[in-house]
Amino acid sequence: MPAASEGPEGRPPVPDADLPRTWRPMGVRLAVVGFGLVLLVVCAAAWIGFGDETRAKFNILQRLTLLAMGAGFGVIGWALGRARVTAERAGLVVVNGFRTRRLAWEQVVAVHLRSGAPWATLDLADGTSVSAMAFQGSDGKAARDGVRELRALIDRAGSEGS
Structure with a gap:
């Protein structure tokens, strides 16, 4: 069993100085x-x-x-209005419509908001992807900034787990 200072699988948890952090779509709401x-x-x-x-x-x-x-x-x-992504110490909570998914940091490989895409997607370690409707393409700069923040958290979690 991991020590109290370690996350799942003996991996250090993401520092919680700026967590939890929640992103929500503004335009849709x-x-x-x-x-x-x-x-x-x-x-x-x-x-x-x-x-x-x-x-x-x-x-x-x-x-x-x-x-x-x-x-x-x-x-x-x-x-539609309850869509959100929350970064917590243990991982991400992704709420899209009526479905809530909890993802550990090691499950999330990357986040993308492609030009013209309606919302961002999270690439998972098992090769699948999950929509992250909290980052709506129609929100413009706010969505891009949110994706950058989330990408930094994912990168930080990955580098700390190595």
Whole structure:
């Protein structure tokens, strides 16, 4: 079993002076809140704008369908808005939509945000990759800076494990 000062497999943990560090997409969160509020206001205004006679024509099933569609939009917006990557002492926590993955530092080989890509990807030691939706290409400089910070942490973890 590793000593308390060592991480998994006897590898020194990443120094936690600047950890935990969390990155979240800004543009997606603004869009979800903005479009959600606009949709809510438009639907409420339309419902209020209908006369009593028109509102009375909606049966309970139709009303429930409208509420279910609104709840569905809310759930999708919530899933998009909760995307994040958190660097912790033991590794990374990647949240994309409804899925959360915990990755040890030795599992993560590299992070890339290619030009024109919608979001960054994490290359893993087993040859697979994981999307990191916290770094949205549409966030521009903020996403590139976040990828650079994460890349530095990955490099630091790799060099300390050697």
